[in-house]
Amino acid sequence: MPDRRDRPARPPKKHAWRRQPATAEAQATSEPVPPAEGSAAPADGVPAGSGRGGSIVQSALYRDGRHIASHDTLAETFRRLRETPDGMAWIGLQRPSEAELLSLAAEFDLHELAVEDALEAHQRPKLERYGDTLFVVLRAARYLDAPEEVDFGELHVFVGRDFVITVRHGAAPDLSAVRRRMEEDPELLALGPEAVLYAILDAVVDGYAPVVAGVQNDIDEIETEVFRGDPEVSRRIYELSREMVEFQRATRPLVGMLHGLMAGFAKYGTEEELQRYLRDVADHVTHTSERVDGFRQALTDILTVNATLVTQQQNAEMRALAEAGFEQNEEIKKISAWAAILFAPTLVGTIYGMNFDAMPELRWVLGYPFAVALMAAVCAGLYLIFKRRGWL
DSSP: OOOGGGSOOOOOOOOTTSOOOOOHHHHHHSOOOOOOTTOOOOOTTOOTTTSOOTTEEEEEEEETTEEEEEOSSHHHHHHHHHHSTTEEEEEEEESOOHHHHHHHHHHHTOOHHHHHHHHSOOOOOEEEEETTEEEEEEEEEEEETTTTEEEEEEEEEEEOSSEEEEEEESSOOOHHHHHHHHHTOHHHHTTOHHHHHHHHHHHHHHTHHHHHHHHHHHHHHHHHHHHHTOTTHHHHHHHHHHHHHHHHHHHHHHHHHHHHHHHTHHHHTOOHHHHHHHHHHHHHHHHHHHHHHHHHHHHHHHHHHHHHHHHHHHHHHHHHHHHHHHHHHHHHHHHHHHHHHHHHHHHHHHHTTSOOTTOTTTTOTTHHHHHHHHHHHHHHHHHHHHHHTTOO
16 A cells, blocks of 8 residues: 555545534633643644644654654644654654644545544543554553552554654653654654554553552551451442543443554554564453452442341341340339339328328327238238249
């Protein structure tokens, strides 16, 4: 197939999904995109989508694994690439504007569906081939020590015969380290855009290792908190389980994507050295995916154990309350029984202490002994009754 530079230039296609370009007045009043870390300020008088704006992290040209030049504008990169035989452009963007992506799409003949996906984040990891161009979506991750949580970023990569375009949504991964690594290894960089794709994949997968270590440490802490009876551990298990769902969505599709790349080695003439590198990345991805699956299962088991322990603790508390209630009921029985026993003589004494003249046996000689005997008999009878019923 003829090289892209040998094909005649053609006007960009208009697609229904593209929004109408903003007017000059709207562009002048629109809020600028804040520059990415390490990027240069936009040049004065440079049109939108062509200048070194806030979204262009770096735009460089390479030949035979060597860095030739870096450019401040996409237009300069396009012009220099056309003039450089066997050159390769590596353009890095962070949250680019629509105008910038449309400029790249027109220059490198990017498919409209891939451009639409690159404009919007929240895509699933995938690999699509549009003619001679590969479009790859990756989910990078990094572990934040202070809040003990996983932060996910999104990376879109266009790989063609003589260009690599990266569109980053989020802080991860650090592609400047990938660029330095490749520039320090000209033999690997000389293998072309596929080598850059390998380096990006390797950086994303290597970035999973600290996340795996951090999650493993969190799970160890959670296990300790579960058996210590920490009341907040259930919330922590739930939050970490949600992060593992996201982590699983980021890693599991990579296994199939890399196997798809390996299946096309013979068809697309991939260098043998590059094949070994990609197989190594595939092994690491498989290992990471298995670890993430294990984390999800471990968290499910921990949640079950925590629920069991909570239930046992609640049962123990209910049993303790029941025992306390039973003991309290026994004490109430004893108090009630003695109160009834003591109430009998009080009742007799109260009646015969009312000082009425016409009361029976009031002038009887045996009246007092009879009253005392009656009190004793009633008390004894009540004592026997309560004793027999187990109240005393």
